[in-house]
Amino acid sequence: xxxxxxxxxxxxxxKLFDILKQNKTIFAPVSKNGKISFKITDSFSSVxxxxxxxxxxxxxxxxxxxxxxxxxxxxxxxxxxKPFNVLEIPExxxxxxxxxxxxxxxxxxxxxxxxxxxxxxxxxxxxTTVIGFSCAKSDESCFCTSVGGxxxxxxxxxxxxxxxxDGGDYLAEIITEKGAGIVALAPDIFQKPDNQDxxxxxxxxxxxxxxxxxxxxxxxxxxxxxxVERSLKCIGxxxxxxxxxxxxxxxxxxxxHGKYGSRVRCxxxxxxxxxxxxxSGHNPRxxxxxxxxxxxxxxxxxxxxxxxxxxxxxxGRCSRACPVDMNILEHLISIQEVTL
Amino acid sequence: xxxxxYMPYLMRIEKVTYEAPGVKTFMLKFINEDDQxxxxxxxxxxxxxxxxxxxxxxxxIASSPTRKGYIECTFRQTGKVTNALAGCEEGNIVGFRGxxxxxxxxxxxxxxxxLFIAGGIALPPMRCVIWNALDLxxxxxxxxxxxxxxxxxxxxxxxxxxxxxxxxxxxxxxTVDPGGxxxxxxxxxxxxxxxxxxxxxxxxxxxxxVCGPPVMIKFTFPVLAKLGFKDENIYTTLExxxxxxxxxxxxxxxxxxxxxxxxxxxxxAQLKQLPDEY
Numbered sequence: 301x302x303x304x305x306x307x308x309x310x311x312x313x314x315k316l317f318d319i320l321k322q323n324k325t326i327f328a329p330v331s332k333n334g335k336i337s338f339k340i341t342d343s344f345s346s347v348x349x350x351x352x353x354x355x356x357x358x359x360x361x362x363x364x365x366x367x368x369x370x371x372x373x374x375x376x377x378x379x380x381x382k383p384f385n386v387l388e389i390p391e392x393x394x395x396x397x398x399x400x401x402x403x404x405x406x407x408x409x410x411x412x413x414x415x416x417x418x419x420x421x422x423x424x425x426x427x428t429t430v431i432g433f434s435c436a437k438s439d440e441s442c443f444c445t446s447v448g449g450x451x452x453x454x455x456x457x458x459x460x461x462x463x464x465x466d467g468g469d470y471l472a473e474i475i476t477e478k479g480a481g482i483v484a485l486a487p488d489i490f491q492k493p494d495n496q497d498x499x500x501x502x503x504x505x506x507x508x509x510x511x512x513x514x515x516x517x518x519x520x521x522x523x524x525x526x527x528v529e530r531s532l533k534c535i536g537x538x539x540x541x542x543x544x545x546x547x548x549x550x551x552x553x554x555x556x557h558g559k560y561g562s563r564v565r566c567x568x569x570x571x572x573x574x575x576x577x578x579x580s581g582h583n584p585r586x587x588x589x590x591x592x593x594x595x596x597x598x599x600x601x602x603x604x605x606x607x608x609x610x611x612x613x614x615x616g617r618c619s620r621a622c623p624v625d626m627n628i629l630e631h632l633i634s635i636q637e638v639t640l
Numbered sequence: 641x642x643x644x645x646y647m648p649y650l651m652r653i654e655k656v657t658y659e660a661p662g663v664k665t666f667m668l669k670f671i672n673e674d675d676q677x678x679x680x681x682x683x684x685x686x687x688x689x690x691x692x693x694x695x696x697x698x699x700x701i702a703s704s705p706t707r708k709g710y711i712e713c714t715f716r717q718t719g720k721v722t723n724a725l726a727g728c729e730e731g732n733i734v735g736f737r738g739x740x741x742x743x744x745x746x747x748x749x750x751x752x753x754x755l756f757i758a759g760g761i762a763l764p765p766m767r768c769v770i771w772n773a774l775d776l777x778x779x780x781x782x783x784x785x786x787x788x789x790x791x792x793x794x795x796x797x798x799x800x801x802x803x804x805x806x807x808x809x810x811x812x813x814x815t816v817d818p819g820g821x822x823x824x825x826x827x828x829x830x831x832x833x834x835x836x837x838x839x840x841x842x843x844x845x846x847x848x849x850v851c852g853p854p855v856m857i858k859f860t861f862p863v864l865a866k867l868g869f870k871d872e873n874i875y876t877t878l879e880x881x882x883x884x885x886x887x888x889x890x891x892x893x894x895x896x897x898x899x900x901x902x903x904x905x906x907x908x909a910q911l912k913q914l915p916d917e918y
Contacts, residue, residue, distance in 0.1 A: 369644065369646045369647075370644065374692045374693060374733075376732070377731050377732060377733065378733065379692060379733040381647070381648070381650065381735070383644035383646075383647045384644065411888055412888060414886075414888065415886065415901070416645050416886045416888075417642050418645060418888065419642040419643060419644050423642075522895065522915050548888065548890065549891065550883065550884075550888070550889050551883055551889070552646070552695070552696060552883045552884070552889070554690075554694055554695045554696075556692070556693035563646065563690075568889070568891075570891070575881075575891055576880065576891050578879075578880070578881055579719040580718065584880060584894070584917050584918050585917065590917070597896075598890070602893065602895070602896040605896050
C-alpha cells in the first residue's frame, strides 16, 4: 500500500496510547536504574520520550530472552507433552521503537523462516504492531546510514511518527494494513493529510562505510591476523549479542520440578566460550578472536550470502554496551580500508 | 498451518544393547502410529534425542531406512543428556525430532564398489549406510569395511561384525590399536590409516566413506589419495554442537556452511573448500 501521511497533535499521542492499551499489551521504553528498556506499561507518563536509543533492543517482544517451547508431564513409563499454545500470545503494540530496531524485524524474520518456519516467533510477530519514532538525535555510535537504514526509515514499522521540530506535532506515516487498523481505532486523532517534509527534522548520521565493499573483502579475510589484534581486549561476555536487535542465536534447555517441566529457548551468544564446545572437549572456536570473527562474518558475509540480508542495522548498541570498548564501527571501517 | 518445529516424536525404548564401555544402542519405536507411518529418512541424516527434563542431544540415526517401523541410535555416555539416556531402561519414553540434514547419495553410487573406513564410536553413522547398501546388495559391486578401535572391548556392534565377517559378499577387516588386543584377537593390530595402506583397496570405480576421530581422518585422507581416490569420491560426515538442527540456533556453521542444513555429509572436495572451523 502507498504510505498515507497524517498529522497528529502532540497532545493526542497520550490519547492514542490510552486507546491502544484498552485491547493490547503495550511494550514501550521505560527507564529503570539509568537504563531504558522496552517494558510492558499502561502508563503514558512512564514512557520515555527523549532518548537517542534504548539500552536494550525491542527484539524481546517477538523473541523473548526465555520462552517456553513445550510443556510436559513425566512419570516412569508415561509422558504427556504439549507444544506451547500460540493462542496464548497477546496482541502487542511496540511503541516508540527506532527505525534501526524496526529494520531488525526483517533480519530476525529471515533467520526464523529459513526453510523451516518457526511458529512461535511468527505468531508473536503476527500479533505485534510496530509504532516507530524517527530519530531527531544521534550519537557517535550510530551508523544506520551505512547499513541501508536512515533516521526516518519506514521499513519494519506499521506506523512511523516524526516529530516536526522540538516540542512540535507529529507527522504520522501509515505504512501497512496493521497501521491502517490503528488509524481506524482512533480516526479523530489522525488529522487531515499532511505533506510536510520530515527530512529536515531528522538526525544527521554520516555514512561511515560501504557494506558491499566490506562483504567482498570479508570473502578473503577469514585467515587474517587482524581478528586476533582487534579482539585482544574482548572478554567474551556476550553483552553485544544481548543488546543487538538482530542477534538470534539461542540455546534450548529443559526445566523441571517433580514430574512437571518445560523445554525453553533462551538467548545465547557466539561470543561465549562454551557456545560451540563439544562434549569431547574439542572446540571449533576455542579462542576469542575466532568468536569475534564469527560475529562480524555472520552479520556481514554469511547472512548476506545465505539469507540475502545483512545482520546489522547500525543501532550502535554493541559499542555502547561493551565494557572494554570494542567498537564494531571502527573495525568495519578498518576492514574497508585494508588492502588485500 | 504452521507447526511447532521443536516438538519431538514420543518414542518408546524397545531394546537396549550394551555395545562397549559407556556405549549403548537404543531401538526406538514411535508411540503414535501415525507418526511411524509418516516418518521417512535417508542414510546420513541425524536427529535431536531428548530425555524430558534433562535436554536434547544430537546424533545420527544408526539404523538403515530399509528397516521400517523403528529407528536406532548409538551413543557414548559423555555429557548431561547422554548420561541421562544411559540411565533409561526398556519401556521408558524419550523424545526424537528429525530427520535433519543431507544424505549419503546411495542412488548415485549404484554400480560402484564401496569402501567403508571407520574408527571407534564413528561406526554408528556409517552402520546406517552399510546396512542400507547390504539390503540393496545387488546395486553395488565390492563392499569392504575397515573398522578399528582403541581396544577389542571398544569395538561396537560386535554381533554385527561377526555377521559381516561370515558374509561372502562383504570383506571385513577389523583392527585395534597396538596394545589394545586381547589374547584371542584374530584381527589386525595397528592404527586405521596404516591398515588401510596395508590392505590397499582398489580405487577403481570405488566410493570411500570415512568416519572417525579427527586424527584418524587426518591421516587416512592422504593414504586414500595415494591409492588413487579422487576427492569427490571420498565422503565423510561432520559433527558440531547443535541445538535446533535447522539453521537457526547459530552454532554449527563452518564459515558460511551449516552442518545441520548443508551437511552433515560432505565430500573431501567440499571439505577442502571449508575454513578450519570444525
